[in-house]
Amino acid sequence: xxxxxxxxxxxxxxxxxxxxxxxxxxxxVDEEGRILLVEDIDTDWWTxxxxxxxxxxRPADALVREMWEELGVDVEPKAVLGVFGGPELVIEYRNxxxxxxxxxxxxCRITAGDPVAxxxxxxxxxxxxxxxxxxxxxxxxxxxILTRIDLxxxxxxxxxxxxxx
Numbered sequence: 184x185x186x187x188x189x190x191x192x193x194x195x196x197x198x199x200x201x202x203x204x205x206x207x208x209x210x211x212v213d214e215e216g217r218i219l220l221v222e223d224i225d226t227d228w229w230t231x232x233x234x235x236x237x238x239x240x241r242p243a244d245a246l247v248r249e250m251w252e253e254l255g256v257d258v259e260p261k262a263v264l265g266v267f268g269g270p271e272l273v274i275e276y277r278n279x280x281x282x283x284x285x286x287x288x289x290x291c292r293i294t295a296g297d298p299v300a301x302x303x304x305x306x307x308x309x310x311x312x313x314x315x316x317x318x319x320x321x322x323x324x325x326x327x328i329l330t331r332i333d334l335x336x337x338x339x340x341x342x343x344x345x346x347x348x
Contacts, residue, residue, distance in 0.1 A: 265340035
């Protein structure tokens with residue numbers, strides 16, 4: 184599903200204007216320690232998989248739903264790696280829609296199924312060795328997250344406040 188009923192309803196009211204949207208992002212690591220990236224059909228960028236949270240939906244439920252819709256896999260969220268938002272997560276889509284995501288990044292593992300690109304949102308996928316994203320056409324927001332998360336950390340990461348209070 185490329186656009187939820189809620190977002191379709193919202194876009195009918197605000198057009199292409201910037202919308203602040205809660206989202207989830209999955210960091211799926213395979214048994215070899217490689218990270219799953221997907222090629223986004225709309226932007227042609229390699230990204231971490233994920234998507235928007237619908238009204239009334241819990242973030243972990245949105246993550247599980249998105250992984251099923253985009254890749255046909257069941258996942259188990261294991262930990263929150265971080266929460267990110269701000270100018271690095273503003274995206275303008277080909278149709279002119281502008282979205283600023285605030286995303287909760289989850290470490291998760293595949294519990295059932297083998298990834299298959301849905302052909303609607305995801306063109307293809309691949310597992311990469313951490314650091315290989317530097318040589319790929321990776322979305323700026325994904326690059327931002329990948330340089331800030333630590334898969335071994337015991338606490339979630341986030342960008343610090345821009346100024347002291």
